Amino acid sequence: MIAGLLGLALLAGLGYALRWRSNPSPCPYAQRHAINFPRPVITRSRLRDVLQPRSGERLLEVGPGTGYYTGMAAQAIEPSGTLHAVDVQSEMVEHLRTRMRREGTQNVEPIRGDARSLPYPDDAFDAAYLVLVLGEIPDQERALDELERVLKPDGRLVVGESLPDPHFVGFEGLRRRVERRGLAFDARVGTRAGYFVRFDVSPSGEPTDSVE
Structure with a gap:
């Protein structure tokens, strides 16, 4: 009896995950x-190591949610840097604004916006990152185009992915898609099941040396 119920629950969960994967949408x-549970592979410290945020930079976070990574990145670019955190859900934006105010973080600008049409001019950011977000966007190609557009000629893009996220984006396919846009693979940490990858905007269009 118990085994049967567990089996039904597993099938129901699998069916939900498959439907969610075929219909991309944010959490x-x-x-x-x-989304506040610990993330053993895609940790805050690993993101910082790959992103390499520097004081005074202007950063973009797409899909911050409740701010799991936001405070770390904002602190790294103090005192004169600014982090713009764009989320498509107004509830997440307000939650993040409240959290940053409660934590005393003053250099974060939570903004409601769509990754497929970012509300910024060209060459606006030194670096951008999104973690467990790309697969949730209905038009990933358009989002990648937008990220390339708003990055400065020497900018950096970091993408984080990890299973069991039903919207998981594999590394090999992601690398091909990003490199077609003129960004060069730079570094990757983690495993096939969970990783951060960094791409650099290459003004010449030539790939940089990779670092594993």
């Missing part, structure tokens, strides 16, 4: 507690 605000 609902009602389920926000799930």
